[in-house]
Amino acid sequence: VVDALRFVNLVCGALVAGGTFFSIWALRPVIRELPPAEGLDLHQRTSQRVEKYMPLSGLVAGLTAIAILVVDRDLDAVWWITAGGLCLTLLNITVAFTFDLPVTKQLNAMSRTDLDQAEYNRVSDRWDFFHIVRAFFGYGALMLFTIAALLE
């Protein structure tokens, strides 16, 4: 059971970490280079599709980590490393709901026709910052979950 949970945990962690990195490294710089109205349009379109799988993957990664800790109660190094990964996942989810989601809502509510460019740049800067923070948490968690799987 623990192995099956770890498998799902790592696959979901991979989707979150790899997708976040793609977004930060490849997509966002291109969006920021575009004229604001076009950049906002592309951001809004991609966000709709990201929301269909990324939050669910993050949630499943956290839930499977909790399940692993509950099922495997042997408090050895592997357990603590998994717990460390879970803490980073929970931090990631906390940042997502507390800071990131309101910023995303702001961006999604902006109109392309009467766009306040200064406001768009300010909110975009915040969006990028929170995603970099979340990428660190996501990769940290994935690394710890991978180490735990290898040490088990």
Next chain:
Amino acid sequence: MTDSLLFVNILCGSVLVGGSFFSVWVLRPTLRAMPARDDLELFRRVSSRVEQYMPITGLLVPVTGIAVLLIDRDVDAAWVAMAVGTGLALLSVALLPFDLPIAKRLNAMQLDALDEVGYARLSERRDRFHLLHLLLGSGTLALSIVSALLR
């Protein structure tokens, strides 16, 4: 040593599969819904950034996979899983001679005088190759994780 190689293998596989899934599921459908000229221009820009990291991670997956197989020669279930996973990664690399010419032809297209029918046809072929790479990469990652868990 084997654990370190597997660690790099799984992390690189995660970057590759997570990024490819983002591209196939999020980026391509979004760009396909745009006018052909915008699609081509934006995809070129994103591709130039993807090329800064994805080929390296894509290369590291089979290289670390082969290294694991050579170092740990005990042919058990974990070894077989790793061998099949690495085989899928090599198959993905072997597809590049078919995939890259399409990318080159797309990059050579002129934005100002774009043949939209020709672009749509080539773009569809490129998307099919990307999907194939994603499937092979997902298989590799899944089998690397299974191999790590079976050790």
